[in-house]
Amino acid sequence: MKNDESKNINEEEKKLEWHAFFFITLILFPVLSIIFIGGYGFAIWMSQLFLFGLPGHG
Numbered sequence: 001m002k003n004d005e006s007k008n009i010n011e012e013e014k015k016l017e018w019h020a021f022f023f024i025t026l027i028l029f030p031v032l033s034i035i036f037i038g039g040y041g042f043a044i045w046m047s048q049l050f051l052f053g054l055p056g057h058g
Contacts (some may be wrong), residue, residue, distance in 0.1 A: 048054060
């Protein structure tokens with residue numbers, strides 16, 4: 001009886017781990033990379049606009 005329960009819990013943990021893995025690799029990392037790259041680009045754009053001027057200008 002106890003072995004069956006632990007086997008059942010083990011299978012549920014494996015299923016949850018696979019779901020977490022797919023969530024992280026297919027949703028979380030792509031979204032975070034878009035946010036970070038977009039934020040970096042926005043920071044460069046704003047620094048050019050307010051601090052350094054447009055590239056090739058002047």
